[in-house]
Amino acid sequence: MSGKFITFEGIDGAGKSSHVEWLSQWLRDHGKTVVVTREPGGTALGERLRELLLNEPMHLETETLLMFAARREHLAQVIEPALARGEWVICDRFSDATYAYQGGGRGLDRAKFATLEHWVHAHLQPDLTLLFDLPLDIARERIVLANRVLDRFEQERVDFHDRVRQAYLDRAQHHGNRMRVIDANQPLEDIRKVLENIVSSIGL
Numbered sequence: 565m566s567g568k569f570i571t572f573e574g575i576d577g578a579g580k581s582s583h584v585e586w587l588s589q590w591l592r593d594h595g596k597t598v599v600v601t602r603e604p605g606g607t608a609l610g611e612r613l614r615e616l617l618l619n620e621p622m623h624l625e626t627e628t629l630l631m632f633a634a635r636r637e638h639l640a641q642v643i644e645p646a647l648a649r650g651e652w653v654i655c656d657r658f659s660d661a662t663y664a665y666q667g668g669g670r671g672l673d674r675a676k677f678a679t680l681e682h683w684v685h686a687h688l689q690p691d692l693t694l695l696f697d698l699p700l701d702i703a704r705e706r707i708v709l710a711n712r713v714l715d716r717f718e719q720e721r722v723d724f725h726d727r728v729r730q731a732y733l734d735r736a737q738h739h740g741n742r743m744r745v746i747d748a749n750q751p752l753e754d755i756r757k758v759l760e761n762i763v764s765s766i767g768l
């Protein structure tokens with residue numbers, strides 16, 4: 565049996581992290597070996613790059629290149645070996661986040677994004693991408709309630725996050741085979757049911 569590569573996406577405050585945890589456990593309960601990881605990060609080098617990316621002001625293209633540099637390392641060290649072993653990989657954000665945040669949010673030229681995506685993972689896309697979508701004001705409220713220090717992206721203005729959200733939805737429209745939009749503004753139990761159905765449908 566071969567494993568699957570599942571990515572989780574959404575604007576800040578969409579609640580995807582708790583779903584990552586829950587789905588990983590659900591898959592383990594179904595006998596799967598699961599690697600849970602995140603971007604930017606997932607390797608020792610990637611986590612150091614994450615620290616910089618989330619806190620240090622930098623040029624948009626520097627930011628994009630570092631996202632993809634961390635991703636290259638992550639693929640080589642973690643994602644590709646795990647998939648080769650037949651394990652499931654659950655990744656909290658992947659290239660769709662670069663498309664949405666650096667492309668939609670910050671206005672990076674789409675052709676530059678496409679070049680980097682082709683360079684770093686021309687032959688690999690997630691088997692399934694779960695896009696957690698909800699209105700901005702509700703996402704903001706969740707972030708404020710969490711009451712912690714905000715990173716560089718979370719500190720961005722509402723219009724930035726609105727462009728991120730629209731870019732995600734636009735990408736989902738064009739990648740309907742692998743991307744599924746989930747209404748994140750519903751009770752946890754209902755979201756879990758949706759997740760179970762979607763993941764079962766790609767073949768356990």
Ligand code: TYD
Pocket residue numbers: 576581603604631656657658659661662663665666717718
């Ligand atoms: P996030 O995944 O939301 O982590 P946490 O739940 O711990 O806050 O934080 C990562 C941030 O990095 C998020 O605001 C989006 C941003 N990001 C990009 O801008 N581009 C990318 O390619 C990736 C992977 C993340």
